[in-house]
Amino acid sequence: MKMxxxxxxxxxxxxxMSLSRADECRVQISGNRNGNIRYARNAVSTAGLIENTQxxxxxxxxxxxxxxxxxxxxxxxxxxxxxxxxxxARLAPENPEFQPAIKQQxxxxxxxxxxxxxxxxxxxxxxVAAASINAAKKQGLVAAGFFSDTTGFETVxxxxxxxxxxxxxxxxxxxxxxxEDGRGSGWVTRSANDARKFDVREASEIAxxxxxxxxxxxxxxxxxxxxxxxxxATSEIIGRMFGAFDARQADEGRSFxxxxxxxxxxxxxxxxEQVNIxxxxxxxxxxxxxxxxxxxxxxxxxxxIKGGKIASLDYTRYWAEKQGQRAVGRHGxxxxxxxxxxxxxxxxxxxxxxLVTRTWYxxxxxxxxxxxxxxxxxxxFYIENGKIKHPIKNFRFNESPVSMLNNIDxxxxxxxxxxDEVRYQMLIPPMKVRDFNFTSLSDAV
Numbered sequence: 001m002k003m004x005x006x007x008x009x010x011x012x013x014x015x016x017m018s019l020s021r022a023d024e025c026r027v028q029i030s031g032n033r034n035g036n037i038r039y040a041r042n043a044v045s046t047a048g049l050i051e052n053t054q055x056x057x058x059x060x061x062x063x064x065x066x067x068x069x070x071x072x073x074x075x076x077x078x079x080x081x082x083x084x085x086x087x088x089a090r091l092a093p094e095n096p097e098f099q100p101a102i103k104q105q106x107x108x109x110x111x112x113x114x115x116x117x118x119x120x121x122x123x124x125x126x127x128v129a130a131a132s133i134n135a136a137k138k139q140g141l142v143a144a145g146f147f148s149d150t151t152g153f154e155t156v157x158x159x160x161x162x163x164x165x166x167x168x169x170x171x172x173x174x175x176x177x178x179x180e181d182g183r184g185s186g187w188v189t190r191s192a193n194d195a196r197k198f199d200v201r202e203a204s205e206i207a208x209x210x211x212x213x214x215x216x217x218x219x220x221x222x223x224x225x226x227x228x229x230x231x232x233a234t235s236e237i238i239g240r241m242f243g244a245f246d247a248r249q250a251d252e253g254r255s256f257x258x259x260x261x262x263x264x265x266x267x268x269x270x271x272x273e274q275v276n277i278x279x280x281x282x283x284x285x286x287x288x289x290x291x292x293x294x295x296x297x298x299x300x301x302x303x304x305i306k307g308g309k310i311a312s313l314d315y316t317r318y319w320a321e322k323q324g325q326r327a328v329g330r331h332g333x334x335x336x337x338x339x340x341x342x343x344x345x346x347x348x349x350x351x352x353x354x355l356v357t358r359t360w361y362x363x364x365x366x367x368x369x370x371x372x373x374x375x376x377x378x379x380x381f382y383i384e385n386g387k388i389k390h391p392i393k394n395f396r397f398n399e400s401p402v403s404m405l406n407n408i409d410x411x412x413x414x415x416x417x418x419x420d421e422v423r424y425q426m427l428i429p430p431m432k433v434r435d436f437n438f439t440s441l442s443d444a445v
């Protein structure tokens with residue numbers, strides 16, 4: 001992939017907008033080089049590199065909109081994509097919720113790019129797989145994992161003078177390690193903006209330890225227990241809560257933040273006072289683009305939950321105008337305050353409880369209460385007198401993140417959890433939660 005410079009991207013955007021005959025024009029250019037390597041049963045199965053640069057143009061005639069995309073950048077192709085978008089707009093019905101192109105924005109750069117991550121090559125990826133596989137082999141275990149890295153850029157512009165350009169990079173890694181007989185399983189995930197913060201050996205050793213220790217799991221009666229949720233397990237549950245912070249859903253009575261009789265629950269205390277969650281594009285651990293790619297609005301640092309109270313809701317431009325509110329860019333990360341303890345230290349302070357490595361296959365049961373159902377897997381353990389006593393069979397749970405965040409005993413030290421794209425990242429702690437509702441057993445490891 002040819003990484004477009006800011007000047008090159010600006011020149012293309014200006015050319016596209018000069019070609020447009022519509023009332024307004026919006027342009028996005030994104031380029032990515034995505035590398036990956038996958039392995040299973042201690043052998044590499046696939047490896048790949050995908051490169052693509054795409055331009056998307058959106059135009060409007062009054063309230064009639066049209067969008068088209070292309071990955072060719074010669075002048076003839078640029079004119080072709082503009083005309084296609086205009087043809088679509090002329091045929092489209094008027095959008096009753098149309099919002100005109102935004103005015104100029106102040107995009108304060110964030111540290112989304114790392115030279116070390118951008119330098120990742122096939123040899124680096126092979127070394128990651130080899131280190132993970134060899135560590136498993138030494139213990140007579142079987143590993144299956146996936147490593148991916150992304151380097152790219154993103155540009156936004158419109159006919160009102162908006163322009164933003166930023167480079168980005170990230171990496172993601174997961175590995176599942178199992179005993180040969182399949183009775184023990186361990187798992188770990190890692191994400192980093194900077195490759196220098198990633199240690200495949202450290203991550204693999206955690207999955208190996210969990211696999212060895214999870215053999216001969218015992219059945220424990222379902223019920224309500226004190227649990228220690230590792231950050232990956234926590235993120236899968238509370239991550240589903242943030243989509244419900246949409247103001248329109250709340251105002252129209254379609255979420256747990258809807259107030260009986262109309263309106264929303266902004267400012268109400270719905271969680272334990274220990275719960276503080278905010279978004280910050282410039283956080284050095286989980287930096288994200290300083291704009292919302294869909295709306296092109298500048299992002300801001302914003303409290304989402306403060307002292308257990310709902311501190312802010314997400315407004316689209318249309319709904320903000322209708323409700324007399326101010327719209328800002330949608331959050332790209334979520335950061336949750338915690339304490340200074342590691343997961344191991346939380347275990348040491350627990351008289352009786354259950355350690356959950358991972359939650360998965362989560363589905364919504366009731367949007368009004370945010371009741372979820374899902375399963376534990378890849379390392380679930382019984383804790384007694386501050387120590388892991390033995391592995392236990394996995395559970396199905398029925399639990400709401402709202403209830404969970406009201407039953408916090410203690411929060412640990414936040415760690416980065418995210419994917420291989422610099423679009424949505426989390427910095428989240430392990431947490432000790434009481435009365436977590438396990439409803440049945442699951443025989444899967």
